[in-house]
Amino acid sequence: MTVDSATLSAAAAPPHPLREFWSDFSENKGAVAGLVVIVVVAFVAVFADVLAPHPPHEQYRDFFLAPPVWQEGGTTEFLLGTDAVGRDILARIMHGARYSLIIGLIVITLSLTVGIGLGLIAGFFRGVVEILIMRAMDILLALPALLLAIVIVAILGPGLFNAMLAISVVYLPHLVRLTRAAAINERAKDYVTASKVSGAGLLRLMFITVLPNCMAPLIVQATLSFSSAILDAAALGFLGMGAQPPTPEWGTMLADAREFVQRAWWVVTFPGLAILVTVLALNLLGDGLRDALDPRLKR
């Protein structure tokens, strides 16, 4: 009866958190598929200059509204056809991936930074400060998301950057609420008291002791907001309040394509498909992250 000591210690040691996370995450096939799609989209976005068959703004005057290659009249020159001024749709979609991902990233960075800051302040300084912050968030929540974004853009003026700012503001309330709830919950725990007793300052307590333990729900919310940010930015672009033409942003491309819906289905179909696939992949990824990161859902 001899037990290999190596097996024994391997069984006793808990798996590395990252490895545990990956094994939970990779069980979810949808989430892995979402991850693969996002990696592909990111690859296309980064190397759009090299991968795209044509420059996104180049107008080919002999090819107005050329259909995609498999349809009669299509050429291999323009795989997904051209738009009303002869620009290659595939090239514009590839460059559009760049805009969508950057929009998502900037919106998430902005609203996470401000949201975490406000949430921690509300959670740590209770009292009047907390009431003020939380009531302000309630006011933002009283307006439908897209309407609030539109109102902010109306004040700041249309454009890609202002649209990103507006969407960041729209996502603040959820992040502030999540951070505050998590911070209040963590602050009552013994390790925080211990850290305080050993002389940690307020800032250290907020950002180094407490914040890392609040990150799991915030990461999930951030992934899900990433996909909503892409959708909302495209909606603003479609309404003429986001990126302005001739920027190859997907929503703006759809706005340009609207009047050709009766004549050229490809101008309308492909940019929207790009939005749907990217957003769907991000949502699958977010669902998978939530299942893998949320301890309450663990078996």
Next chain:
Amino acid sequence: MLQFLLRRVSLVIPTFFGVTLLTFALIRLIPGDPIELLAGERSLTPERHAEMKARLGLDKPMLVQYGIYIVDVFQGDLGKSIVTREPVLSEFSTLFPATIELSICALILALAVGLPAGILAAVRRGSVFDHSVMGLSLTGYSMPIFWWGLLLILLFSVDLGWTPVSGRISALFWIEPVTGFMLIDTLLADEPGAFTSAVRHLILPSIVLGTIPLAVIARMTRSSMLEVLGEDYVRTARAKGVSPLQVVAVHALRNALIPVITVIGLQVGVLLSGAILTETIFAWPGIGKWLIESIARRDYPSVQGGVLLVATVVITVNLIVDLLYGFINPRIRHAR
């Protein structure tokens, strides 16, 4: 119950005042001179400028201006549209029924498909049906609805010619607005074919606007149903020999619907956001399209009043849902 009611209502009041602060600030935050904005294209002499400023009360201290604004709001005076010179409130109330009609149809569609789909998916957990419902609902949830609308127009209006492209009713009919709801008004007007025309105009916009609520309701119903089906009392009912249909329809469903009601309440904001896009695509004469056009025309009093009214609607509906929720679920009512 009364205490619960008062507590909930008192929470809403500061939010409402917060929104008035926001709409009050809106017109003052916009870059440029508000008087020139209000005057529109016409150029003003300095005297006329000062006179207008005094008349609009813009020369008074901010706090006084806010006080005047609040008093006006409570008297139903939300200012006049710069473009049409009509009171904002009356413009809003003419257009609002169109949005309500569309939203109700979209919500009915979402419930009629979403609830059964969610329940069936939970009962047949792990089946092909379950997987398809979950896949489709995530797709619906990820849908850029402005594109979805264009696709449906492409297929059903352009290719097949089944449904009209835009508007609420065919231009052949002139229907006297009585209630503002086209479905009711066409029935009242007794014009042959008018009702069918109104229904045909409603189909595509309702599908487009209902897609996201449908997806959310199906997902929520499924997960809530799954939770309830695992409860002890459901097992007891089964052990007693209650028929499977009765277990699902009576024992499980009643409790499973409680969280679903909250989710339905939350869809009001989603519906109004969606109405902005849906109405723009289908040229539906409701408040969503009106707000977008007002912003494009720089008609700020309309934007200001419209935003306040929409926010009031959202706050009120959320309050009603909250109260309803407390009414159905005693645990909420008695919780501190």
